[in-house]
Amino acid sequence: MSLYHSTRSRALACSSKDAIRTGIAPDGGLFVSDALGSEKYDVSALATKDYAEIARDVLGMLLPDYTPEEIAACVEEAYSGTFESSEVTPLVSLSDASDDAPGTYVLELFHGPTSAFKDVALQMLPRLMARTGTADSAQKIMIVTATSGDTGKAALAGFADAPGCGITVFYPEGKVSRVQQLQMTTQAGKNVAVCAVRGNFDDAQSAVKRIFADQELADRLSARDVVLSSANSINVGRLVPQVVYYFAAYAQLLRRGDIQPGDAVEFCVPTGNFGDVLAGYYAKLLGLPVARLLVASDKNNVLYDFLTTGVYDRNRPFFTTTSPSMDILISSNLERMLYFLSEGDCELVASLMAELAESGRYEISPELLGRIQETFGCGWADEDEVAQAIADCWGAHEYVMDPHTACGYHVLEQTTAAPEAKARVLLSTASPYKFPRAVAQALGLDVPRDDFACMDVLANATNTVPPAQLARLSDAPILHDSVVDIDRMAAFVERAAKKL
Secondary structure, eight states, X not given: OOOEEETTEEEEEEOHHHHHHHOSOTTSOOEEETTTTSSOOOGGGGGGOOXXXXXXXXXXXXXXXXXXXXXXXXXXXXXSSSSSSTTSSOEEEEEOOXXXXXXXXXXXXXXXXXXXXXXXHHTTHHHHHHTSSOTTOOOEEEEEEEOSSHHHHHHHHHHTTOTTEEXXXXXXXXXXXXXXXXXXXXXXXXXXXXXXXXXXHHHHHHHHXXXXXXXXXXXXXXXXXXXXXXOSTTSHHHHHHHHHHHHHHHHHHHHHTSSOTTOEEEEEEEOSSSHHHHHHHHHHHTTOOEEEEEEEEOSOOHHHHHHHHSEEEOOSOOOOOSOGGGOOSOOTTHHHHHHHHTTSOHHHHHHHHHHHHHHSEEEOOHHHHHHHHXXXXXXXXXXXHHHHHHHHHHHHHOOOOOHHHHHHHHHHHHSOOOTTEEEEEEEEOBOGGGSHHHHHHHTTOOOOSSHHHHHHHHHHHHTOOOOHHHHGGGGSOOOOXXXXXXXXXXXXXXXXXXXX
């Protein structure tokens, strides 16, 4: 059985169940398995498999201490009747292949209960988490997570009233869209706590990491039979389900006859915390023919600078943009990528993370940067380019996309396809109706002050339909109105834990 250990040390090895239950390694590192890539997926059989079959295969490979019966039950509970599309993540064609260019597609990841890509993983994580304990255990798990917009609601929807669990979500005050905020503050559930934080996402995420490292807090919670875990993509149980939809996209391309088994596909991924694109790298290690992974950033382009220069520097202005889920300067999952592409050099990763914590920057060797650039390309879009991308995509294809996806569309349009790519797939991360004002403005529509009136304007102009779960938010009662400073987040968690 393959074991998981920290990116920063191999001193403590554990099962995937323990890694999921714990969330983050005791030394602050992220859990990884050195067995990743030792087993390859047979892509020649993908065309005959639906999403659930692919999910069972991929999760079984990555989480080997779960039994096939446990994996099958998790997949059934997560994806049966919870997504609007039978494909779960349907593929939409924007342009056909030509003699001089591969076809371009959009992989829609937003057909789940909260209209964001996070649903794919966060419908799965509570099911995986529920199977990590023993039948006679009285211990409860408190999920603590920071969100830049979408993770919070998706985690709340997955964990609300889940047996043996509580969930506390922090979001940066004034730095998420109104729709995103309402999705969180109207969430029902006896085990749910939601709180705004005075600061930005990086402040909140760093504070959550400190909460996990607070041994005195852990001891007090342990006395009440409560342990902390995470729903952010730092949790391997959140990351692993995202690997599945890369294989699902490939399966759909095969069924269309647009590629043949073994053909390489290029993926363009809007990302801030590096989890969504890292899942594509995991898929590549599992044998998916990935030509290149394009990392698309917004104006907070710390990843673009790193991937082009080898210098990671978060000491820069923070911008609040129309793509709030990407407004991040500390991309936590980059640590896992550094581990794998440094060939498992825990000492290097630990030293780089220590430099980042101390000075806010680090620099990698030209050799390591070269290895990274063999797989990862990059680009970014400022606010004007995001708006133009939304308008251009609508004008060229009559396809409506949200600002995060538009960052990716801009990068895809500005980047020449990898020579071996037979198709290019843009991951669409959220419904445009989560950001109706930004989308309507980009399309040149009259924009009412009210977001829900704006949804109606956008629907009428584009002949599309807002997701019902978003449209009905306007009448939902506010259940959570707490706001705290960064240094009071731990106390808020402790109060929430007392209610479990």
